[in-house]
Amino acid sequence: MMSIIFRSLILLGIAIPFLAVLCDSFSPENPTDRRILVLVDDFAIKSSHSLYFKSLQSRGFEVEFKLADDPKIALQRYGQYLYDALIIFSPSVERFGGSINAAAIMEFVDAGHDLILAADESASDLIREVAIECGVDFDEEPGAVVIDHTSYAVSAMDGDHTIIAADDFIKSDVILGSKTIEAPVLFQGISHSVNPASNLVLKVLSASPSAYSANPKSKLLNPPAIYGSASSLVSVVQARNNARIVISGSLKMFSNQFFRYGVQKAGTPTKHEKSGNEQFLTEISKWVFHERGHLKAVNVRHHKVGKVDEPFMYRINDDLEYSVEIFEWSGANWEPYVADDVQVQFYMMSPYVLKTLSTDQKGVYYTSFKVPDVYGVFQFKVEYQRLGYTSLSLSKQIPVRPFRHNEYERFITAAFPYYGASFSMMTGFLLFTIFYLYNK
Template sequence: MRWLFSCMLLALLGAVQALSSSGQRLLVILEDEAEREKYSVLLEDLSSRGFHTTVQSPKADKLSLFKHGARAYDHVILLPAKSKGLGPALTANQFLDFMNNEGNVIVALSSDHATPSSVQSLLLELDIHVPSDKGALVVDHFNYDSTSAADKHDVLLLPFPKAIRPDVKNYFAGEGLIAVPRAVGQTLGNESPLILPVLRAPSTAYSYNPKDEADVVEDPFATGEQLNIVSSLQAHNSARLTVVGSAELLQNKWFAEKATINGQAVKTANRDFVQKVTAWTFKETGVLKIGKLLHYNNERVSKKLNTSVAIPEHNPKIYRIKEDVAFQIEVSEYEIDHLAPFLPVENDALQLEFSMLSPFHRLNLTPLSQTANATIFGVSFRTPDQHGIFNFRINFRRPFLTNLDEKRQVTVRHFAHDEWPRSWQISGAWVWIGGIWVTVVAWVGFVALWLYSAPTTNSVKKTQ
């Protein structure tokens, strides 16, 4: 009954928010109203995808990420501003609080403007490092656009990123070349498992500051694939932050610009890439949802799958040790505007842990069937020979996918007194059964003889 209700609630929620899985209120922080024109295509694209966009200057009086202690917006795009400070409403702490409340942030940097100090400390907090000097940008003498940057080589033309690992789904794949004009490269710290590169600079790129007078770049900020043009962070609560190194990448000018690379004329595919980056950051893609979760005793019932008729009791609170248990879970993935069945990448698997402090079982869940918007995963196993309080736990953390961590607590009891096999069913016990019955029969015989021999004893006594 409970899952039915939650399913209905889910369907209702789905009907209400036709688009992003985590809300539509979008705040764009833009200092100069005149610059709004430059981003008009991006803003139109976003509102056509269902976002309610508010454009605010960081100096606006009423600007606040929170209202009455709750998030006032679901997503924020922070575009570069001329002023070095962003004001009291946009401190690093405010952004972190915003993310702690599951808000998503896109930070766009620009080499024309110094990175605001609050953004710098925010990124430092997240272990993403940007060059501290104003004007540092990424240059590549091999992958530049010779139409617009024939001399300076600071407009890079890069292919769409590949999957960062073979077992990770790529949410940023596409056709064509992305123009990256005058980007601020970032390097990612090694400590945090939460940060991920989205678009890396090619191996021939390096970061340098054109204001340096020196002919030779000494001690560059970073080189090659260490430099990230676009990097991202997904917090433990699945809030997402994306750092776009080049704000110009988001501008209309580069969305479908003619460019030349190594003598070949190409058209930039920035619009497609920006659509993918914003869709991922604002949780239109890569969002997992758990639907119906079911576990039941698999003994003494017909083993039909997912038919509630055949199963006597859903999600019982108590199991016995060494008992066959079946577990099923529905997982769906949000794709732009609907929930679709989720399937892990080929070399990956969703796993179920049956754990008390530490897992006693960690089992791969196999996809059993699919509904219109969910995959049903299932596994059957035997409870371990250990009684106590156990958890069915799904803990699924993968790059670019929201974290799944779902627990169901059950008690596992020991055998009841009448659940052990009877003694005669164990052939090893037959000798001792025989021992008992021989003793009993001999005792009965002895009692009979004793009673029978009573007068004889008297006569013996008399004779004595």
């Protein structure tokens, strides 16, 4: 009996810390990812890319390193995910260890978790498969890298034309921060293309019009598959479930070496003491880990004008007020979100009312309108999608009824001509009867 109790206590002692880890997971009230798994080819990356990892740890992230082919690694246990985000810095891995594969990584993203994927010219078929699942297609030519003979970095490695000084950034403060990135970003790796028809994938850092993708060790016999501004160097994906992905064609751009390099773009006199890599990658990591651009909506309210309580149904032609509070996560707390493009629909099969919401600059959005003269089951719908921000999808169902028989006006103003016509006809009939009966 004592041995059973002792064994139970040991199991409980093991289970309690494990359950505590599972309970400290991604929360809508605290959306910043805190537990990050980093998969590497070699633990040397831990020191060669230490500046990037230290920037994450300084912001409170728990970073755990594992070899990509470690047979014990797993993303989930007993149906619960052990990590909030995944960083893959193992471009040449042919097969992940443990229970991880391309399908498991996409399930991880489908569950609302975030991903950073860095590749290079040695990218394996497995890494390319994960990228394709995310909507990004790396150049398939063996040994191909991005080459640019006009926008290379003259101050890095004696002007190697495969080291690009890229400064074609996406124009989005929510993704790259409000502070301008002055210095070009050093990039050495492979390019990729994105599906132009997709509104989920965005090019964050593009190559210059003179760039092309080819193997620098062989002659260029055929036109390159990817060239010019169509070559994306770094792209981001925001899935429909608001999971975020960053895909880079260069692992070296995350390295301490590229962080510390001075850079001068070919053809320009300005020499920067430090590349823009650290600022660029820090800002984009804030976005992918939901420290910026994450919205939530609370306190959705609607009621009749002059009332406070929410009714269980409206009557046609009622005047109503609608309001919602929207906040943005700053990485530490929720702050009021201010915009002028939030709209609400009063919807039944199609929108009968579409109103742009006013704001008090403190996170409260509101409007008022008249219920349409149509009865049925309506919805208040807010479908908000803006570049770089998590999407909001709010709906609240409410029935609308017609007037009851005793709610109509006794005399309708618009019907006065018909009332007059009826009484004039009765008067005429009475006069005709009198005249007919008493006239000789």
